[in-house]
Amino acid sequence: MRRILYLLPLIAFIAVAAWFAAGLQRDPNRIPSALIDRPMPEFALPPVADAGVPGLAAADIRGQVSLINVFASWCVPCRAEAPILMRLAHQPGVKLYGIAYKDKPADNLKFLREFGNPYAAIGDDASGRTGIDWGVYGVPETFVIDRDGRIRHKEVGALTPKSLNETILPLIAQLSK
Amino acid sequence: MTLKHLIAGAVLAAGLGAGTAWGVLPDEMLKDPALEGRARALSKEIRCQVCQNENIDDSSAPLAADLRKLVRERIAAGDGDAQILEFLRQRYGDNVLMRPPVEPQTWILWFGPPALLLVAAGGLATMLRRRPAAPEPDLAPEDEKRARDLLERNT
Numbered sequence: 001m002r003r004i005l006y007l008l009p010l011i012a013f014i015a016v017a018a019w020f021a022a023g024l025q026r027d028p029n030r031i032p033s034a035l036i037d038r039p040m041p042e043f044a045l046p047p048v049a050d051a052g053v054p055g056l057a058a059a060d061i062r063g064q065v066s067l068i069n070v071f072a073s074w075c076v077p078c079r080a081e082a083p084i085l086m087r088l089a090h091q092p093g094v095k096l097y098g099i100a101y102k103d104k105p106a107d108n109l110k111f112l113r114e115f116g117n118p119y120a121a122i123g124d125d126a127s128g129r130t131g132i133d134w135g136v137y138g139v140p141e142t143f144v145i146d147r148d149g150r151i152r153h154k155e156v157g158a159l160t161p162k163s164l165n166e167t168i169l170p171l172i173a174q175l176s177k
Numbered sequence: 178m179t180l181k182h183l184i185a186g187a188v189l190a191a192g193l194g195a196g197t198a199w200g201v202l203p204d205e206m207l208k209d210p211a212l213e214g215r216a217r218a219l220s221k222e223i224r225c226q227v228c229q230n231e232n233i234d235d236s237s238a239p240l241a242a243d244l245r246k247l248v249r250e251r252i253a254a255g256d257g258d259a260q261i262l263e264f265l266r267q268r269y270g271d272n273v274l275m276r277p278p279v280e281p282q283t284w285i286l287w288f289g290p291p292a293l294l295l296v297a298a299g300g301l302a303t304m305l306r307r308r309p310a311a312p313e314p315d316l317a318p319e320d321e322k323r324a325r326d327l328l329e330r331n332t
Contacts, residue, residue: 132244
């Protein structure tokens with residue numbers, strides 16, 4: 001009995017070390033969003049000049065399941081993500097909108113011309129203030145919005161075929177039922 | 178001291194200065210020194226979400242600059258410090274606060290280390306109390322006399 005008591009600190013140490021080791025496997029750059037299951041913030045953004053699609057406001061999005069992708073021409077992972085978004089835009093049942101985050105309209109336009117425009121509408125958030133309301137801290141970020149206008153999922157970083165097939169598309173299918 | 182030393186010293190001194198440089202840019206500052214002071218103090222409580230181990234007062238990330246501006250706008254608009262922190266917390270979560278709030282979820286974080294210290298101190302105290310006192314040397318009278326003689330001879 002006494003011997004077990006003496007082993008207690010060692011056992012506690014191993015438990016704590018295992019906990020920390022598990023914590024080290026997690027990506028510290030993925031901060032869970034505080035907005036999950038909360039209504040999306042109100043916003044109304046002007047279009048990107050000459051992009052050929054309208055601007056974006058919260059009111060436009062309600063009533064349907066939609067994806068909002070926060071992107072910028074200066075963002076390198078956005079370039080990796082662009083072809084995936086182009087393919088995604090052609091899938092039935094997917095409504096994809098963009099928020100151009102802290103970008104110059106001319107640069108953004110160049111980006112859209114280079115990679116194509118997958119978005120049904122793009123809001124120009126030049127000041128980044130709407131981004132702050134959405135808790136954006138690293139573009140690209142992608143939000144899944146349900147019919148009631150609530151944020152159901154946030155993906156930080158470029159979308160990958162894996163995250164699309166395993167998370168985003170199943171969630172859209174489930175929310176669209 | 179050669180010229181080389183002087184140059185090296187100057188470079189080092191410049192580096193030290195840069196280390197303490199602030200993320201805050203002059204054109205961001207509020208005109209009222211009292212309000213600016215509040216903004217600076219509050220900014221130190223807000224974590225930069227891009228660099229994460231820096232507060233927005235120290236960080237040079239663009240998002241930190243935007244948040245500093247936002248803090249100053251809200252202070253100028255008459256918001257209280259708690260209101261501003263809550264505004265950011267609603268958007269970025271507890272992570273945005275440099276000091277995690279004290280709530281059941283964070284009790285282990287706040288009270289864990291002092292509790293552990295108390296447990297360790299308690300354990301040490303009981304251990305010391307339970308340890309039998311050192312036994313009295315069991316010497317025969319003539320041995321004790323010999324010992325005393327030896328000690329006295331040495332001094």
